[in-house]
Amino acid sequence: MTGAAAAARNLAPRLAERAGGYDAAGVFPAEDFADLRDAGLLGLMAPQRLGGDGAGFADYTEVALELARGSGSTALIYNMHASVTGALAHTPDELARALGAPDWFFQERDRILKAAADGALYAVAMSERGAGSRLSQLATVYTAEGDGYRIKGRKTFVSGAGHADAYLVAARSADDPAKVSQFLVPAGDGLTVEETWDSLGMRATGSHDLHLDVVAPREALLGGLEGLALLVAQVMPQWLVASYAAVYVGVAQAAVDAAVAHVTARGVSELPLVRARIGRADAAVAAARLAVTEAARRVDQSPGEPETNQWVWRAKLLAGDTAMEVAASMLAASGTSATRRGNALERLFRDARCGALQPATSDVCADWLGVAALGGDPYADSETPRW
Ligand SMILES: Cc1cc2nc3c(=O)[nH]c(=O)nc-3n(C[C@H](O)[C@H](O)[C@H](O)COP(=O)(O)OP(=O)(O)OC[C@H]3O[C@@H](n4cnc5c(N)ncnc54)[C@H](O)[C@@H]3O)c2cc1C
Missing domain, CATH: 2.40.110.10 (Butyryl-CoA Dehydrogenase, subunit A, domain 2)
Structure with a gap:
C-alpha cells in the first residue's frame, strides 16, 4: 500500500463518523476536505517536481477506494478532482505537442497541478x-x-x-x-x-x-x-469511466462492513441465510475490486490499448452493478432495523444505487462491451454517439 493510500485508510474512520451528518444535511463535507488537504491528498496526481505525489492511476484507485469506505460522497468529489489533475498530469508532453499545444499550455498545466499540491480543489x-x-x-x-x-x-x-x-x-x-x-x-x-x-x-x-x-x-x-473534449474521452476513458469504479467498490465494501457490524450487534450473524448473503457479498466485492485493480494496472502499463480500454469499461460495469446488488443484499440480511434514517446501511444503500447511473451507465458499458465481444468497434458501431 502506498503512503497516500495508508493516509486515506487512516482518515476513513473520521469520514465515516461524519458521513451520516453530512448526508442528512445534504451539504459539502468541508471537514473531510480540510483533512484531505492536510494529508496532502489533493496533490496526489501532481508530479513530485511540483510538490505532489506523482501517482499513477492504480495509486488513485487505492486512495479512492479507502476514502469511499469512509464516505462515498467525499470520495466522489475527490474523484472529480483527481480526474482533472490526473488527466492533465498523465497526458504525455510529446502527445500534447504533436496535437499542437502551445508552449504556454505547459506552464499553465504546471500552475494548475502545483496549486492542487498546495491544496486547490477542482x-x-x-x-x-x-x-x-x-x-x-x-x-x-x-x-x-x-x-x-x-x-x-x-x-x-x-x-x-x-x-x-x-x-x-x-x-x-x-x-x-x-x-x-x-x-x-x-x-x-x-x-x-x-x-x-x-x-x-x-x-x-x-x-x-x-x-x-x-x-x-x-x-x-x-x-x-x-x-479536444471528445478525443480525451476516447483516448483516456479511465478518467471518465473507470475512476468512479474504485469509489463504488469502496461503497460496496462499506456496505458489507456495516452489515457485519449490524447483524453481529443484532444477534443474527449465525443464521445460515444471513451468513450466506455476507459470504456472497464478500466474494462479489473482491471480484469487482480485482477487475478495478486489473484495469488500473493496465492503464498504468499500457494506456489507451484496446485491451486496456476493455478492462476500463468492464471495471465500471462490475463496480456499479456490484455496489447496487451488494448494498441491497446487505440490507436484506440486516433487516428493517437497518433502514432507519441514521443507520449507515440506509445511507450506503442510497449511495450505492448511484454507481450504475453515473456515466458510462451500466447499460452503456454493457452495450460497449457487447459490441467489442461481438468483434465490432464499440465507438463506431453504435446508433448513438458514446459521448
Ligand atoms: C452522485 C452524482 C454525482 C455527479 N457529479 C457530477 C459532476 O461532478 N460533474 C458532472 O458533470 N456530472 C456529474 N454527475 C452527472 C452524471 O455524471 C451524468 O452526467 C448524469 O447522471 C447523466 O444525466 P442524465 O440524468 O440525463 O442521464 P443519462 O446518462 O443521459 O441517462 C439516461 C438514459 O440514457 C441512457 N444513455 C445515456 N447515454 C447513452 C448513450 N451514449 N448511448 C445509449 N444510451 C445512453 C442511459 O443508460 C439511461 O438509461 C453526477 C451524477 C451523480 C449521480
Missing part, C-alpha cells in the same frame, strides 16, 4: 439537463472575446459546486459547433451556483447546478487547443 462541470454527460449534445457555448473566451450555459450535477477553486467546463464552439472544448474556469464572478441537489444518494456531494456567463482567460482553454 470540480467537473460537464453534465447538462437534457444532455447528461453526452459531450456531443452539450448546449453550453463559447465564443472568442478579447484575449479569452466568453462561456455561457447551465451545468448540472456539479459535485462540490460552490466549494471548488476552479471548474472543468465542457462547452461547444458557437462558431464551429463540431468543436467541444474543455476549460478550467476559476471560481468567482460570472459563475453562480443554484442549490438544486436534493437527490436519492450521494447527498453530501452537493452536486448543484452551475450557471455560467463568464469571460475566461485564454489560458483556461485546456491543452491550448479547441475541440
